[in-house]
Amino acid sequence: MPASFFEWVVFFAKKYGIFFLKGAGTTLYIALISTILGFLIGLAIAVIRTTPMDEHDSQAKKAFYKIVQAIFVAYIEIFRGTPMIVQSMVIYYGSAELWGLDMSPIVAALFIVSINTGAYMAEIARGGIISVDKGQYEAASSIGMTHRQIMISVVLPQAIRNILPSIGNEFVVNIKDTSVLNVISVTELFFMSKSAAGTYMRYFEVFFITCVIYFILTFTVTRLLLIVEKKMDGPDTFVIHGSQTVPSAVLKGTR
Amino acid sequence: MNTPIIKVSHLEKNFGENKVLVDIDFETYKGDVISIIGSSGSGKSTLLRCINLLEKPTSGSIYFHGQDIQEKGFSLQEYRARVGMVFQNFNLFNNLTVLDNCTVGQIKVNRKSKSEAEKFALEILNSVGMAQYIHAKPKQISGGQKQRVAIARALSMEPEVLLFDEPTSALDPEMVGEVLSVMRNLANSGLTLLVVTHEMAFARDVSNRVVFMDEGLIAEDSTPDIIFNNPKNQRTRIFLDRMLNQ
Ligand SMILES: Nc1ncnc2c1ncn2[C@@H]1O[C@H](COP(=O)(O)OP(=O)(O)OP(=O)(O)O)[C@@H](O)[C@H]1O
Ligand SMILES: [Mg+2]
Numbered sequence: 001m002p003a004s005f006f007e008w009v010v011f012f013a014k015k016y017g018i019f020f021l022k023g024a025g026t027t028l029y030i031a032l033i034s035t036i037l038g039f040l041i042g043l044a045i046a047v048i049r050t051t052p053m054d055e056h057d058s059q060a061k062k063a064f065y066k067i068v069q070a071i072f073v074a075y076i077e078i079f080r081g082t083p084m085i086v087q088s089m090v091i092y093y094g095s096a097e098l099w100g101l102d103m104s105p106i107v108a109a110l111f112i113v114s115i116n117t118g119a120y121m122a123e124i125a126r127g128g129i130i131s132v133d134k135g136q137y138e139a140a141s142s143i144g145m146t147h148r149q150i151m152i153s154v155v156l157p158q159a160i161r162n163i164l165p166s167i168g169n170e171f172v173v174n175i176k177d178t179s180v181l182n183v184i185s186v187t188e189l190f191f192m193s194k195s196a197a198g199t200y201m202r203y204f205e206v207f208f209i210t211c212v213i214y215f216i217l218t219f220t221v222t223r224l225l226l227i228v229e230k231k232m233d234g235p236d237t238f239v240i241h242g243s244q245t246v247p248s249a250v251l252k253g254t255r
Numbered sequence: 256m257n258t259p260i261i262k263v264s265h266l267e268k269n270f271g272e273n274k275v276l277v278d279i280d281f282e283t284y285k286g287d288v289i290s291i292i293g294s295s296g297s298g299k300s301t302l303l304r305c306i307n308l309l310e311k312p313t314s315g316s317i318y319f320h321g322q323d324i325q326e327k328g329f330s331l332q333e334y335r336a337r338v339g340m341v342f343q344n345f346n347l348f349n350n351l352t353v354l355d356n357c358t359v360g361q362i363k364v365n366r367k368s369k370s371e372a373e374k375f376a377l378e379i380l381n382s383v384g385m386a387q388y389i390h391a392k393p394k395q396i397s398g399g400q401k402q403r404v405a406i407a408r409a410l411s412m413e414p415e416v417l418l419f420d421e422p423t424s425a426l427d428p429e430m431v432g433e434v435l436s437v438m439r440n441l442a443n444s445g446l447t448l449l450v451v452t453h454e455m456a457f458a459r460d461v462s463n464r465v466v467f468m469d470e471g472l473i474a475e476d477s478t479p480d481i482i483f484n485n486p487k488n489q490r491t492r493i494f495l496d497r498m499l500n501q
Binding site for chain 1: 307309327331332333334335336339340342344346347348349350351352359360363364386387388389390391392395405408409412
């Protein structure tokens with residue numbers, strides 16, 4: 001039996017290395033997929049919520065729009081206002097109880113974290129859309145672009161770029177918060193650690209390793225996202241085009 | 256008499272209690288270069304913004320070639336493609352390069368192919384002296400250059416009318432000239448221009464008509480010669496004295 005703290009750490013790293021990696025893999029998998037899905041949910045909601053009503057629209061359409069808005073607000077408030085650990089229990093056991101749904105823990109995990117993230121993302125994305133200068137929208141309108149065209153070509157690219165740090169933040173939060181999913185037996189990093197620690201009753205050493213792994217995950221992700229942001233901003237300088245006399249020749253050089 | 260390109264009839268615009276446009280009647284014919292002058296808050300920007308429906312008029316009508324632009328079924332997109340606008344703050348699309356700023360409308364609204372759009376955009380950027388900067392993003396160029404690109408973007412739609420809302424007011428003095436010279440060329444090319452401006456020299460020398468606005472009304476609408484040398488309205492005289500003696 002290992003004697004010191006250090007020996008225990010080496011012992012667990014050797015014996016349970018694969019175990020930890022699998023747990024970390026699951027954690028990253030759930031966090032990544034759910035952040036992406038949550039982003040798409042949030043973006044869709046934000047786009048719908050920021051769509052202006054046309055005065056020519058019928059009363060029925062306006063009423064429908066109001067109801068949809070109310071549903072979105074309820075969704076956002078409920079999921080932001082309750083802990084994800086409780087949401088997990090309610091959704092996982094509730095779906096089994098009420099509809100006899102036998103979700104695998106991992107599917108349940110993806111579902112729960114996605115809609116939880118979606119609630120936060122909806123507000124983040126709405127903020128991103130609203131913060132794009134109104135002049136951008138007006139200029140695009142003034143050359144005849146439709147609302148949809150303006151959103152796709154002008155507003156959303158800028159909004160998404162501006163909220164990228166918040167999206168990254170949600171991703172990091174998700175890496176950490178997937179740990180609560182151990183309550184529904186998802187074999188993510190925390191769950192794996194708990195099993196390993198329980199076998200030998202060595203909680204400190206195991207969770208020390210777990211701690212390091214979580215940090216490596218979040219730190220790497222943060223760095224990667226900074227690179228992505230830089231990439232999205234494009235180069236700091238631009239290429240001057242010398243030839244002004246032969247437009248077609250200039251164009252060939254541009255692509 | 257031929258029909259005006261744009262005709263504004265009994266136009267009123269209130270922002271809440273604030274009556275900004277009281278009763279505007281106004282016509283623009285092909286080739287007109289009209290300067291709109293008047294003190295701050297007199298409603299000049301609001302008039303331009305109503306003309307392309309960035310602001311919804313409270314009452315009154317606007318006709319484009321005799322067609323009511325507020326009528327149901329009127330294609331606002333098509334209309335706006337025909338009536339371009341240049342803003343005081345440029346409003347170039349920040350996420351797009353200079354070239355893409357001038358192609359996105361052609362491709363999305365006028366349904367041109369990308370290569371066709373780029374070819375035309377380059378021609379126009381060349382004519383405003385910005386062809387060298389096609390790869391630049393808006394934040395990488397100066398104010399005067401931004402405004403020239405904004406003009407090129409509007410021109411890329413091949414509009415019949417261009418609306419300018421104080422196109423040189425946000426510029427450093429040394430950049431005003433380059434933008435005004437582009438506008439002079441446009442005026443000489445026969446394009447119809449409606450220019451809200453504080454540049455009295457432009458109003459006097461380039462336009463064929465000057466409209467003086469005062470408290471939401473058109474107080475005087477005449478030739479530059481009459482407005483500058485022999486205004487009929489006392490308020491026009493006071494305004495011009497102030498402007499020209501700064
Ligand atoms: N969106 C708005 N909401 C409320 N009031 C507005 C709005 N836009 C303009 N106004 C008001 O309408 C009046 C006229 O504004 P407008 O911008 O048309 O004046 P202007 O003649 O263009 O002035 P300037 O020379 O300063 O640009 C001002 O009193 C302004 O406060
Ligand atoms: Mg103004």
